[in-house]
Amino acid sequence: MYIQVVGPGIVKLPREFELEVIGRYDNLTVVMPPPEIIAAAKLVRGSEVDFQDVAWWVGQRGLDASDIEAAIDLFPNSRDREAARENIVVVSLVADGHGR
Known part of the structure; x- marks a missing residue:
């Protein structure tokens, strides 16, 4: 597992979104935004x-474009x-490359 703590930066994330739990380790719960x-x-950012x-x-x-477009909104x-x-x-x- 790779963990990166992200602070305020280039992109301001939405105020509210459901977090996905990716691991629980004793008193530590590791979460991430939805994909x-x-x-x-x-x-x-677009690099x-x-x-x-x-x-x-x-x-x-x-994921497909509609999932990501909804997130962009x-x-x-x-x-x-x-x-x-x-x-x-x-x-x-990318989706075309994966046979969609």
Whole structure:
């Protein structure tokens, strides 16, 4: 398991979303945002590594463009939403590569 603590930065995440529990270790519970929120945030930033990460999430969790578009709509910053929508074509290309 790879854990990264993420503080305020380039992308402001939605105020509210359901957390996914990925592990419980005694008094420590490790959680993450839903994969579609992570993928949408990656599309905002839009680096080559971010696109590779989105491809991984699409392949691992079966996300499609509609899942990620719904997540994009939750982002509070209009510039972030616009940037993610401009990059959503990556999801279609990845999905085509996975035989969808």
